[in-house]
Amino acid sequence: MSVDTNMNVLIVDDYKTMLRIIRNLLKQIGFDNVDEATDGSQALTMLREKNFGLVISDWNMEPMTGLQLLREVRADNQLKALPFIMITAESKKENVVTAKEAGVSNYIVKPFNAQTLKMKLESVLGAF
Amino acid sequence: MTLSHGASTGLADKLEQAREDAERPLSREEVAEIITEVVMSMSGDLTPLDLKVYKELNGLAGFIQAARHEIAEIRPQEIGSEYIPTATDELDAVVMSTEEATGRILDSAEQLMTIAGEQEDAFQEKLTEIAMAIFEASNFQDVTGQRITKVVRTLKHIETKIDALIGVLGEEVERSKAEAHAEGEGNGKASDQDLLNGPQLPQNAIDQDEIDRLLASFD
Numbered sequence: 001m002s003v004d005t006n007m008n009v010l011i012v013d014d015y016k017t018m019l020r021i022i023r024n025l026l027k028q029i030g031f032d033n034v035d036e037a038t039d040g041s042q043a044l045t046m047l048r049e050k051n052f053g054l055v056i057s058d059w060n061m062e063p064m065t066g067l068q069l070l071r072e073v074r075a076d077n078q079l080k081a082l083p084f085i086m087i088t089a090e091s092k093k094e095n096v097v098t099a100k101e102a103g104v105s106n107y108i109v110k111p112f113n114a115q116t117l118k119m120k121l122e123s124v125l126g127a128f
Numbered sequence: 129m130t131l132s133h134g135a136s137t138g139l140a141d142k143l144e145q146a147r148e149d150a151e152r153p154l155s156r157e158e159v160a161e162i163i164t165e166v167v168m169s170m171s172g173d174l175t176p177l178d179l180k181v182y183k184e185l186n187g188l189a190g191f192i193q194a195a196r197h198e199i200a201e202i203r204p205q206e207i208g209s210e211y212i213p214t215a216t217d218e219l220d221a222v223v224m225s226t227e228e229a230t231g232r233i234l235d236s237a238e239q240l241m242t243i244a245g246e247q248e249d250a251f252q253e254k255l256t257e258i259a260m261a262i263f264e265a266s267n268f269q270d271v272t273g274q275r276i277t278k279v280v281r282t283l284k285h286i287e288t289k290i291d292a293l294i295g296v297l298g299e300e301v302e303r304s305k306a307e308a309h310a311e312g313e314g315n316g317k318a319s320d321q322d323l324l325n326g327p328q329l330p331q332n333a334i335d336q337d338e339i340d341r342l343l344a345s346f347d
Contacts, residue, residue, distance in 0.1 A: 017230050018270045024238065024263045028256065060274065089271050111267040114260050 003128035005030040007053030012036075012043040012069065013087075014061040018110075022056060022087070025114045029121065030128065040064025044072050047079055054125065059088035059095070067102060074103040083124045087112065139165050199293070200300030208290040216280045221329050223273045230269040237262040 009031050011022045019036045026034055035050070037043035041064040043057065055073065059066040066086055073079045086099050087108040096107050106120045122128065142162055174182075237259045244255035327333070334342070 013270075015270045015273065017227060017234065018267060020234055021263050021267050024234075024241070025260070028241075028260055028263075089274050110271050111264075113264040 003122075003125045004053070005128055006033060007031070008033045008035060008050060009054045009056065010035050010037060010043060010046060010052045012038070012040065012055065012057035012061070012066065014038050014058065018058065018087075022117075025117055026056075028114065029118050040066060040069030040072070043069055047073065047082070048076075052082065054121075055082060055084045056087055057084065059086055059090050059099075067099060070099065070102045070104055085120055085124060087117075196297055196300050200297055200303065204290050204297070205294055208287050208294060212283050212287045212290075216283050217329050219276050219280050219283075223276050224330075226269050226272065230266050233262060233266055237266075 009026060011019055011026070011034060013019050013022070013036075016038075019038075023034050023036070035046060035052075037046055039061040040057070043055065044064070046052075047055070055069075057066040057069055064072075066088065070084055070086070073082055073084060080103075083105045084103070085106045085108060086104050087110060088095070089110045091109045099107055105124045108116060108120055139162070142165070240255055240259040240262070244252045244259060247255060
């Protein structure tokens, strides 16, 4: 079964430029329905209001970080199965381990390229 | 260190007498006698250990005084009030200008994608590939921005420590500041070297139109 690229994707980053880059790369890969949030708390509100098939989030944001958002998502019965990819400049081993323990679906280190993003999407969602 | 009671009473009497006889200068013998009495009374109270401790403390006080003076000479107040704020402002300007430049690059890449959509297959693919490469390359801005933010945070930490140092040094720093001010007065005209500190921060810069108006004002 192929992935539905019409699904709603939520991207979360406090750098508007990065939101724009991820949106364009997703569009090129085939995902056109992309919404944006600039921190974890805004993202959490949006996730509870609309049906999303994927979250791609930065880590280092205020007031709610990407890790806190991930923990909130995994603790929420309605959202806990939602695929969640972290895209971050935090590249220490302990960061990756912490994110994995919190339930992250995959982890991309900035700067990244379209090929890496596509591979991670396929590993989380399946081939498309 | 105190004078012994008997010695101090005798010395006090002699000093009182000397004050009363102030109209009459003391003879060399009388001065020598007073000094000898002071020295003798002091030595009576001091052990060799006291003298050694006194010497060490004196040396330590001299060392501390010299260190304070040397630190003040470095003018730490300039680091806290001038250099670090300038450095952080410059770094903030770097982040802002690269963000603006990246925004313009992305505008062009998005236009390229739109044009690509209107082209034949092979050409469309090539243009899309170029636009994607631009998007990929542009995510440097987020990483450099975060690195610069970390540097700014470190500089602000150093600034706090320097402020604490200035608080401890107090008087010496004020003296050094006054000296720096006096040095800076000069003839009031900027030297060639003073003029070389660009690029200016946006709030300190004038734009091309203002430059043109300024140049025209000389005509």
